[in-house]
Amino acid sequence: MFNHLVKSLRGIGHRVIDRIWRLGCAARFFFYTLVLSGESLRRFGLTIREMYFTGVLSLIIILVSALFVGMVLGLQGYNTLQKYGSSEAIGVLVALSLVRELGPVVTALLFAGRAGTAITAEIGLMRATEQLSAMEMMAVNPIARVVAPRFWAGVISMPLLAALFSMMGVFGGYLVAVPLLGIDEGAFWSQMQANVDFREDIVNGVIKSFVFGIACTIIALFEGYDAPPTAEGVSRATTRTVVNSSLAVLGLDFVLTSFMISV
Amino acid sequence: MDRTTLDLWVGIFVAAGVAALIGLAMKVGNLTSNPIGETYTVTAAFENIGGLKSRAPVKSAGVVVGRVDNIQFDNETFEALVTLKIDKHYNFPKDTFANIYTSGLLGEQYVGLDAGGDEVGLKNGDKIAHTQDAVVLEKMISQFLYNKASEGSEKKETETAQ
Numbered sequence: 001m002f003n004h005l006v007k008s009l010r011g012i013g014h015r016v017i018d019r020i021w022r023l024g025c026a027a028r029f030f031f032y033t034l035v036l037s038g039e040s041l042r043r044f045g046l047t048i049r050e051m052y053f054t055g056v057l058s059l060i061i062i063l064v065s066a067l068f069v070g071m072v073l074g075l076q077g078y079n080t081l082q083k084y085g086s087s088e089a090i091g092v093l094v095a096l097s098l099v100r101e102l103g104p105v106v107t108a109l110l111f112a113g114r115a116g117t118a119i120t121a122e123i124g125l126m127r128a129t130e131q132l133s134a135m136e137m138m139a140v141n142p143i144a145r146v147v148a149p150r151f152w153a154g155v156i157s158m159p160l161l162a163a164l165f166s167m168m169g170v171f172g173g174y175l176v177a178v179p180l181l182g183i184d185e186g187a188f189w190s191q192m193q194a195n196v197d198f199r200e201d202i203v204n205g206v207i208k209s210f211v212f213g214i215a216c217t218i219i220a221l222f223e224g225y226d227a228p229p230t231a232e233g234v235s236r237a238t239t240r241t242v243v244n245s246s247l248a249v250l251g252l253d254f255v256l257t258s259f260m261i262s263v
Numbered sequence: 264m265d266r267t268t269l270d271l272w273v274g275i276f277v278a279a280g281v282a283a284l285i286g287l288a289m290k291v292g293n294l295t296s297n298p299i300g301e302t303y304t305v306t307a308a309f310e311n312i313g314g315l316k317s318r319a320p321v322k323s324a325g326v327v328v329g330r331v332d333n334i335q336f337d338n339e340t341f342e343a344l345v346t347l348k349i350d351k352h353y354n355f356p357k358d359t360f361a362n363i364y365t366s367g368l369l370g371e372q373y374v375g376l377d378a379g380g381d382e383v384g385l386k387n388g389d390k391i392a393h394t395q396d397a398v399v400l401e402k403m404i405s406q407f408l409y410n411k412a413s414e415g416s417e418k419k420e421t422e423t424a425q
Contacts, residue, residue: 045266048273056276095291160280167283170291189290198292206284 070172
């Protein structure tokens with residue numbers, strides 16, 4: 001009985017220490033990436049190459065989902081606003097929900113699924129096939145050569161993707177509201193412009209997507225770098241990337257929003 | 264994929280992203296709609312400001328001419344001291360009237376300026392002397408009920424007199 005209790009307590013302690021230890025590893029990894037990112041910024045071609053894989057190839061999924069999210073927002077919002085006779089406010093509803101929340105958050109979730117998994121799998125396989133060790137043998141630091149360019153590519157791409165998402169979503173909302181539901185075009189845009197503030201809404205959205213970019217990319221990179229060098233290890237690391245990135249994005253979103261709304 | 268096409272695609276991506284940001288600021292946001300540049304500050308004291316908030320618009324004849332900068336409570340006169348920032352391009356006479364209006368039935372509250380006829384203009388740091396408070400719905404209703412009640416009792420009195 002007593003032995004059993006000690007054993008289960010030890011199990012809990014082991015798990016907690018393991019998590020904290022891993023968090024510390026991730027923090028050190030993040031720190032090294034920042035310190036060693038000089039080369040990726042000097043040889044910017046490396047970063048541009050990675051931006052093609054993380055940013056440009058994510059464009060299709062981002063734009064298509066943004067269009068549909070905007071259109072659904074338009075339809076659903078119209079249904080409710082119409083009851084209160086203020087269906088012209090549909091522009092405000094679509095623009096504010098996209099710029100403040102959905103733009104940064106949905107982009108980050110899609111980014112984690114589309115680009116984050118690719119990064120994890122790629123680096124995990126590099127580790128498994130000992131390409132990273134080969135680089136070390138040639139006195140090339142793999143963090144400076146492989147990790148840092150991908151990090152900066154993700155951090156630069158995310159705000160751009162989020163801005164494109166918001167713009168495309170507003171366009172989707174416009175498509176549903178004005179030609180389909182027959183809301184006055186002038187009222188749609190003017191109400192939107194009167195109620196969306198540049199500093200409070202748009203800049204805050206960009207700040208959010210910037211933070212999400214850092215979080216998603218560093219999680220994907222760390223999971224790949226830290227993955228056990230087996231097929232199973234890489235597959236698990238890829239799953240963890242999606243789960244951890246999504247949780248981090250949603251948690252950070254709450255924290256950031258609570259700071260931004262405090263006024 | 265060779266280097267030039269890669270650069271081209273990334274260039275298109277970045278340009279589109281930046282264009283989307285500028286588009287959001289211009290078309291969706293309010294960056295273009297109220298380009299308030301240089302301002303001067305005037306204050307106005309109200310007995311009740313209702314739901315007025317800082318950054319609320321200051322309008323004259325329906326046109327936005329400035330913003331509410333700051334709202335404070337004056338502990339000596341027990342009034343609300345509202346600081347208004349007005350665009351330098353607009354000059355108002357010294358006897359301008361400041362009112363607190365509500366846009367629409369449930370809309371936000373704003374400060375409306377009705378120009379007076381004085382030759383001297385408002386300067387930076389001046390205080391607007393004539394103000395009218397926000398209409399508080401509860402006060403209006405209670406006043407209305409009070410008037411109705413007093414009308415009713417008058418009627419009864421005349422009936423009993425007859």
